[in-house]
Amino acid sequence: MTTQNNSLYAAREPIFPKRVYGTFRNLKWAIMAVTLGIYYLVPWLRWDRGLNLPDQAVLIDLANRRFYFFWIEIWPHEFYFVAGLLIMAGLGLFLFTSALGRVWCGYTCPQTVWTDLFILVERWIEGDRNARIRLHRATWTPRKATLRLFKWTVWALIGVATAGAWVFYFADAPTLANQFLTLTAPAVAWTTVAILTATTVVLGGFMREQVCIYMCPWPRIQGAMMDDSTLTVAYRDWRGEPRGKARDATAGDCVDCNACVAVCPMGIDIRDGQQMECITCALCIDACDDIMGKLGRDRGLIDYLALSDAPAEQAGKKPRPIWTHILRPRTILYSIIWAAFGFAMMYALFIRPEIELTVAPVRNPTFVILSDGSIRNAYEIRLRNKHGEPRQFGIHVTGDLALRIELEGTPYESVEVAPDATHRLRVYVTTPPGGEIAQTDESPIRFWIEDLGNGERAFVNTVFNGTGAQQ
C-alpha cells in the first residue's frame, strides 16, 4: 500500500492470493459450504401451516406484513422479536470479537465468503498466483480475453444465483422461480436481481479487500471490542527474527519465504504486526505451518496468539491455555447478556397468545346520552386471530352488572374473525340513567374475548366514562 510519491490518491494494487492447504483453509471451506448452503437452500424448505397460510418455512411477506420462520409467525406489532434478534446478533459479535478477534470477518462475513468463492473461480480459470500475475501483466491477447470473459461470465452467474436466492426469501420460491422462467416475474423482482447481481460481482470480484479496508464500519468497531487477551493472528517475532536462510544457524525460524504474504487475501505481511487490514482469516497460519513442517520445525510461527502472552512466551514460559482467553469476565458477561435476551425472547414467544385484542375507547365524544337517558360509551376493538382457520370470538365486558354490551352491525355477542387476520369492530357499552356508574367520571371495566372454539380467553382493561356527578 505504500507509495513513495506524494499523490493523495493511489490505485488499488491487485492481490493474487495463492492456494493454501491446511487446517484453517479446510475449516473455511466447510464454513463456506454450510453458509452458502443455508443461504441458497432455506427458501426452498416447506413448512405446512394449513390451508390459508404460505407453506414456505422462512418467508418475509412484505405485502401481508408477516414474517414466517418455521413454526413462528411474527406480526408487525411483534417487531420487537426482530429487534431482539438484532441485539442478540450484535452481542454475539461482541462476544466473538472479544474472545477471538475478527473471526466474523475471517470466516463468516458474506463479503469474505463470496470473495473466497470468486477467488476460487478465478484460480480455477486463470491458474494459481503466479499464472494470474503473469496474465495480469500480459498484453491483451485472444487467450487473455477468453479467460477474462469466461471468468466474468461465471462470476455473473454466481451473482445472478446470489441475487436470485435473495428474492426467494420474499415470495413463494417455486412460484417466483416459475415466474422467472416464464418471464412473468414482477418488475421489482427483476430490479432486485439486477442490482444484487451487480453488487455481488463488483464487491466480490473487483472490490474485495477494498470493501473491508475502506467501506465496512465493522473493523473500526471491532478495534474497540478487542483487548490484549483477545486471540488474534500474530507472528512470533521473537522466534522468527532475524529472518534468514534455513541453513543459517544464527537466524530465527522465519526463512523469509513470503508464503504468508502470498496467500493473504488482504495483501499484507502479518510479520509487520497486527494491522487494521487483517481479517484474521488464518490462511497465513496454514501457509507458514506448511513451510515449518517441511523444514521440520515446530508449527505456529504464525498463530492465534494473545498480545498478553507475548512477554511470557519471550521469557520462555508456556502460554496460558486457550480457554483462559475465551472464558474471561468480559466474555462471560457478554454471554450472560446474550443468553438473557435469548431466554426473554423464548419466554415471550411461548406465552404469546394465539388470540389478542386491543381496545381504544372512543373519546370524541367520551359518552353519548341516548333518548331514554342511558349513557353509552363506544370502543374501537381490534381482534387478532393468529390461527390458520377462521375463529368465532365471543366478546363480553365485566366491571358492573348494569353494563350492557352491543356489537355494531350484529345482534349477536360474537363475531367471526378470518384466519390470520385482524378484525376491527365498534362495540357499545350502555348503562341505564341514574345508576352509580352512569354518574361516575370513569369506572374501570374489562373486555374479555373468548375463542368459542377452544375456550382460550384474553382481556384488556379500560374505562367507562359516565356523566360525572354534576349532571
Next chain:
Amino acid sequence: MDEPRIDQLTGRPTMGHEFDGIEELNTPMPRWWLWTFYLTIIWGIGYTIAYPAWPMVSGATAGLLGYSTRGEVIADIADHEASNAALVTELNAADLAAFDPQSDLHRYAVARGASVFRAQCSQCHGSGAAGAVGYPNLLDNDWLWGGTLEEVAYSVRHGIRNETDGDARYSQMPAFGDMLESSEIEALVAFVPTLADADWDSAGAVLYADNCASCHGERGLGDRSMGAPNLADAIWLYGGDSASLTETISNARFGVMPAWGQRLSEEDVRAVSTYVHSLGGGE
C-alpha cells in the same frame, strides 16, 4: 510550510505541514474513492437537471423529467380510484334496505364515508359526529326524520329546509311568541320537560294539547313523518332548560342542511350515509 519529507520511522512521505512538532503522514485514499466522489457530483448535477431543484424568482426549475410531487399524488389517486372502481359500481347498485353490515362492501362504504364525513359534515356535526346545540348528535338513537339507512340517505341527499332541493325535508314550527301570552308560554315551558311523566290536569297540559299535540303527538313522542322532535326523551337539540325552551317556543327554530345529492357523487352520498348509520344510532 515545510517540504514533504520521508518519515524515518515509517518510511512514508509526510504531507509537509507541521504543528507543534506534529506532522501528518500521507496515507493515500484509493483512487476509486475519488472517482466515486466525482461520480456523485455528476449524478447530483444530473439530478438537479432531471428533477425540480433550482429556486428561481417564482417557483423552481421544473426538471426535464417533468416530475412533481403533486403529479405523483394525482397519479396515486387515479390508481386508487381505478382499483376501487368495482366496489363503487357495486355500492351504487346496492340495496340500502338490505345492506349486510358484515360484508366487505359495507366495510368499504364505512371507510369511504368516514373520509367524506370528515371533509363535508364535521364542520356542523363535529369530527366525532357528536353534534352541538342546533346540530343533531348522530351517535344517539334519536332521529328527527328516521334512522334507517334509507332515511339517513334521504336526509343526506336532499338536506333539510334548504331552498335548492324541492324534495328537502321540511318542517316549520310556528313562533308561539306571537300567539300566546307570556304566562302561557311559561306554563308550557314548565310542562314540556315533564312530558314523560306528566300531570295531565295542569294548565300546561291543556295548552300543550291545544297548541303542540297536533305535531308533537298527544304524549309528546314526536312525529318523524313531519320531523317533529320527540319531547318526552332525554335529548334536546336546542337545550332543555327553561331559557332555551322559552326561546324555542317563542321564536321557533329552523336548522338547515344542504342537499348533498347536488354536491357529492352518488357513491359518496351512500358511503357517508352508511358511515353515519354505523355510528351506533342506526336503526
